[in-house]
Amino acid sequence: MPSTYQLSHLDALEAESIYIMREVAAEFERPVLLFSGGKDSVVVLHLALKAFYPCKLPFPVMHVDTGHNFAEVIEFRDRTVEAIGARLVVASVQDSIDAGRVVEQTGARASRNLLQTTTLLDAMEEHGFDAAFGGARRDEEKARAKERVYSFRDEFGQWDPKAQRPELWSLYNGRHRRGEHIRVFPISNWTELDIWQYVKSERIDLPSIYFAHERRVFERDGMLLADTEFVTQLDGEEIFTERVRFRTVGDASCTGAVESDADTLDKVIEEVAATRITERGATRADDRVSEAAMEDRKKEGYF
Amino acid sequence: MELLRFATAGSVDDGKSTLIGRLLYDTKTIFEDQLEAVERTSEAMGAGYVNLALLTDGLRAEREQGITIDVAYRYFATPKRKFIIADTPGHIQYTRNMITGASTADLALVLIDARKGVLEQSRRHAFLASLLGIPHLVLCVNKMDLVDYSQERFEELKDEFRHFAARLDIADLTFIPVSALRGDNVVDRSANMGWYEGSSLLHHLEEVHIASDRNLIDARLPVQYVLRPQSDEHHDYRGYAGRIVGGVLKPGDDIVVLPSGFESTIAAIDTYDGPVAEAFAPMSVAVRLTDDIDVSRGDMICRRQNRPTAGQDIDAMVCWMTESGSLRQGQKLALKHTTRSVRAVVKDIKYRLDVNTLHRDETVDSLILNEIGRVALRTTQPLFFDRYSRNRETGSFILIDEVTGATVAAGMIQDRVH
Numbered sequence: 122m123p124s125t126y127q128l129s130h131l132d133a134l135e136a137e138s139i140y141i142m143r144e145v146a147a148e149f150e151r152p153v154l155l156f157s158g159g160k161d162s163v164v165v166l167h168l169a170l171k172a173f174y175p176c177k178l179p180f181p182v183m184h185v186d187t188g189h190n191f192a193e194v195i196e197f198r199d200r201t202v203e204a205i206g207a208r209l210v211v212a213s214v215q216d217s218i219d220a221g222r223v224v225e226q227t228g229a230r231a232s233r234n235l236l237q238t239t240t241l242l243d244a245m246e247e248h249g250f251d252a253a254f255g256g257a258r259r260d261e262e263k264a265r266a267k268e269r270v271y272s273f274r275d276e277f278g279q280w281d282p283k284a285q286r287p288e289l290w291s292l293y294n295g296r297h298r299r300g301e302h303i304r305v306f307p308i309s310n311w312t313e314l315d316i317w318q319y320v321k322s323e324r325i326d327l328p329s330i331y332f333a334h335e336r337r338v339f340e341r342d343g344m345l346l347a348d349t350e351f352v353t354q355l356d357g358e359e360i361f362t363e364r365v366r367f368r369t370v371g372d373a374s375c376t377g378a379v380e381s382d383a384d385t386l387d388k389v390i391e392e393v394a395a396t397r398i399t400e401r402g403a404t405r406a407d408d409r410v411s412e413a414a415m416e417d418r419k420k421e422g423y424f
Numbered sequence: 425m426e427l428l429r430f431a432t433a434g435s436v437d438d439g440k441s442t443l444i445g446r447l448l449y450d451t452k453t454i455f456e457d458q459l460e461a462v463e464r465t466s467e468a469m470g471a472g473y474v475n476l477a478l479l480t481d482g483l484r485a486e487r488e489q490g491i492t493i494d495v496a497y498r499y500f501a502t503p504k505r506k507f508i509i510a511d512t513p514g515h516i517q518y519t520r521n522m523i524t525g526a527s528t529a530d531l532a533l534v535l536i537d538a539r540k541g542v543l544e545q546s547r548r549h550a551f552l553a554s555l556l557g558i559p560h561l562v563l564c565v566n567k568m569d570l571v572d573y574s575q576e577r578f579e580e581l582k583d584e585f586r587h588f589a590a591r592l593d594i595a596d597l598t599f600i601p602v603s604a605l606r607g608d609n610v611v612d613r614s615a616n617m618g619w620y621e622g623s624s625l626l627h628h629l630e631e632v633h634i635a636s637d638r639n640l641i642d643a644r645l646p647v648q649y650v651l652r653p654q655s656d657e658h659h660d661y662r663g664y665a666g667r668i669v670g671g672v673l674k675p676g677d678d679i680v681v682l683p684s685g686f687e688s689t690i691a692a693i694d695t696y697d698g699p700v701a702e703a704f705a706p707m708s709v710a711v712r713l714t715d716d717i718d719v720s721r722g723d724m725i726c727r728r729q730n731r732p733t734a735g736q737d738i739d740a741m742v743c744w745m746t747e748s749g750s751l752r753q754g755q756k757l758a759l760k761h762t763t764r765s766v767r768a769v770v771k772d773i774k775y776r777l778d779v780n781t782l783h784r785d786e787t788v789d790s791l792i793l794n795e796i797g798r799v800a801l802r803t804t805q806p807l808f809f810d811r812y813s814r815n816r817e818t819g820s821f822i823l824i825d826e827v828t829g830a831t832v833a834a835g836m837i838q839d840r841v842h
Contacts, residue, residue, distance in 0.1 A: 125635060126635065126638070126640055126672065126704045127426060127635050128426075128427075128706070128707065129425055129426070130425045130426060130427040130501075130505075130506040132707075133427045133706060134427070135708075136667065136706050136707050136708040137706070137708075139667075139708035140648070140666075140667045140706075140708050143648045143649045143665055143666070143708070144648060144763075146649060147648055147649045147721050147763070170696065171695070171696035171697075172665075172708070173649075173651065173665075174651075174694075174695075174696040174710075175651065175653045175655070175657070175658045175661060175663075175694075176651050176652070176653045177653070177655075259497045259499070260498075260499045263496075266496045266497055266498065267494045267495070267496055267497075282494070285494070286830055286831040287520055287521075287523075287524045287745050287822075287831050287834065288524060288831075289523065289524050289527040289528075289820070289822060289831075289834045290527045290528060290816065290817065290820045291528075291667070291817065292760050292761075292820065292821065292822045294760065294822060294824055294829070294830075294831045296758075296824055296829030296830075297829060298829065309497070310497065310499070310508055312499045312501075314501070315506075396455075398455050398456050398457045
């Protein structure tokens with residue numbers, strides 16, 4: 122232990138996140154942890170294990186499954202949840218489509234990304250969840266930079282950026298009425314680099330697609346999309362093999378890969394530290410729609 | 425690497441956004457796609473220049489109106505420190521946002537325009553920084569290039585500000601002459617101001633000593649959550665989880681639990697990574713005691729010889745933070761303090777403080793949005809508190825409207841009402 126009573130920035134961030142998760146577990150009836158297998162949700166899950174040790178997780182884990190996943194990620198999800206003995210709830214976009222709750226987009230650019238919102242909200246209601254932990258970070262995107270740690274959602278799951286509760290000191294206000302809920306972002310203050318440094322120092326396992334590998338891809342809108350059964354190439358989009366890795370993990374139809382040789386944690390950290398493009402800018406078609414794409418989706422109830 | 429949180433307040437006119445933009449740009453924190461997006465939007469708005477304020481003004485309404493409405497958090501790091509900026513709007517109508525951003529800050533950055541001098545707005549920002557107990561205040565005298573890098577002008581503004589700051593409670597006050605636009609004294613020392621012998625802003629942010637700002641004397645552990653695994657492996661385990669908000673706790677320490685007054689000794693301090701020899705703020709830990717006593721959320725663990733004040737009469741500086749309604753005598757509200765939630769009634773509004781002149785108006789009977797006043801409250805259950813000036817965590821609370829659930833006020837505890 123240091124005699125100077127100083128914490129490193131990662132220790133300070135970890136302590137803050139653990140504090141937030143314990144507050145939620147103490148003050149809400151039915152929290153749930155949203156888990157996609159992406160690195161941010163993997164870190165949130167790891168923090169939850171640390172927050173409640175030696176108890177088991179006092180809440181279940183939920184995956185909003187678009188059905189358009191990378192196989193490696195689903196395999197990772199199941200392995201991880203089993204290893205910690207957590208209860209996994211899978212909310213399926215396919216089920217929402219089959220039940221007529223949402224209509225699948227058509228065409229080569231179709232994506233199930235937006236449909237997730239309905240599936241998520243339906244599942245929250247079905248299970249009576251009143252708080253949902255998410256892995257969003259404020260450095261990701263400018264609308265998120267303004268979102269509270271406790272993000273209040275009305276009975277339609279909507280975020281109203283102008284009516285946010287002031288959030289002072291470490292006094293979080295979780296008051297809500299029946300039907301309303303709170304999205305909680307325990308890693309709001311972490312950056313992409315913090316996440317990777319933490320993954321390394323805590324030896325956290327991640328899906329293999331985060332590390333450089335050979336993959337069949339094609340180029341669209343300046344991004345490399347994986348050749349999967351979920352996307353159809355447009356005229357002129359040629360498939361080729363490239364050494365790539367993913368910086369974010371989302372729906373396979375809208376998550377791009379980046380060219381990379383970083384096949385180890387150290388190389389990834391080096392790459393992230395040197396990169397000049399944000400992870401969402403590099404790899405997320407969903408944010409490219411407009412300047413306020415994220416804000417608009419959040420207002421409708423998105424993560 | 426240490427974490428430093430700082431708050432900035434100001435408007436585009438002060439050059440605040442330019443200064444933040446420069447810190448981010450020169451530490452390679454602005455990404456190419458963000459810069460391109462800002463350039464595109466600047467052009468679409470017909471700005472004629474790259475408006476770095478667009479980097480932080482993330483909401484549609486902010487971009488449309490060209491103003492900062494809410495607190496924006498920005499992140500950057502140098503090899504020495506990681507920084508979290510709470511960037512807040514400076515106009516008086518956003519006092520609540522400034523207070524929110526300032527509540528967790530180690531340092532406040534206040535900008536003044538070298539040509540305009542110490543305006544009402546700068547004084548207000550300094551006052552709020554002092555009210556919120558921010559230990560370090562940096563006054564950046566900006567636009568030095570427009571006053572010919574004049575040492576005389578800088579000294580004049582320093583004197584004027586010092587004169588005002590003498591009425592405030594600021595532990596550490598630093599003055600830096602800068603030109604955010606030209607980069608003078610922002611990251612590197614400026615060749616244009618050879619007479620200035622201090623650090624550049626970034627160097628100061630990297631070096632300012634913050635480790636001793638925390639209270640390491642009064643041990644305080646508000647209990648958040650009781651860990652009881654009831655598994656075969658940890659059959660009798662009972663850990664009191666929480667974050668240390670003051671002092672240092674060690675195994676073997678004699679403690680008392682409030683409000684019960686039960687005494688015990690710390691058996692161990694646990695974390696997922698194993699037991700630790702000592703715990704200090706802001707560590708999140710779980711404490712085990714040698715005795716099986718009743719402890720639950722909202723209780724306070726502290727040393728027997730050093731206890732917080734326990735009481736139901738609270739005297740505090742309160743800022744009303746919502747458009748709807750006002751703070752009035754006789755009003756009942758929910759109150760959250762540390763991990764404790766109680767109800768409170770407003771007994772008296774002693775005065776309202778004018779945040780620009782520091783004048784006390786004792787004739788008021790209510791506080792509306794953005795107004796700050798000295799208020800006496802009575803709570804249904806005792807709180808275990810310290811003066812805000814002694815401990816920002818055990819000295820602060822929020823008030824919540826019991827009907828809407830909204831956070832309507834923030835409070836900083838002064839002395840106990842006698």
